[in-house]
Amino acid sequence: TQLLEQSPQFLSIQEGENLTVYCNSSSVFSSLQWYRQEPGEGPVLLVTVVTGGEVKKLKRLTFQFGDARKDSSLHITAAQPGDTGLYLCAPNSGGSNYKLTFGKGTLLTVNP
């Protein structure tokens, strides 16, 4: 069973600040997805990363997949209150090709 850690668990910042959240494991992933979840709603897919070292940008969000494909990071530039939510990473270790294993997430609050 892979151990999946997301850090920090909680993050509260002011509008306009930059931040980075992390997803780490001892296992190698074949791909990894990031989701954002708002209170009382289901997770919304943000991005899928597949190749080691890959960087993907989605407006003010930058996603990086580690070279060894064991970790990933999400960087948000100039955070806005609308970025508030629970950020979840869900890697695929390749052993099963259908179910997602989620971390506990990072709960981000962006204050106006």
Add this chain to the structure above:
Amino acid sequence: DTGVSQDPRHKITKRGQNVTFRCDPISEHNRLYWYRQTLGQGPEFLTYFQNEAQLEKSRLLSDRFSAERPKGSFSTLEIQRTEQGDSAMYLCASSLTGSKLEQFFGPGTRLTVL
């Protein structure tokens, strides 16, 4: 564009009662998943269908839980003799085969067992 829908959005029940939840996936998606999420945790896998076949059930899914997808379209999740520990958000997701595990989630059903 219709995404994944779930019904009801909220359910409050008394301990010992049975409840049933429904999920309607994105129409062309042949895979359907159920997850459970408790406070402070990420979603945990419960079960998975490819078309109408239930291909895996988690150990989290006790024999009080049953899921069906009779025609390979919508799915139901039934919990019999509910317990307070069943209180959680029940999430449904769907995907296409070979889609890099890109699953699209519904809004969830929040179950509270009193």
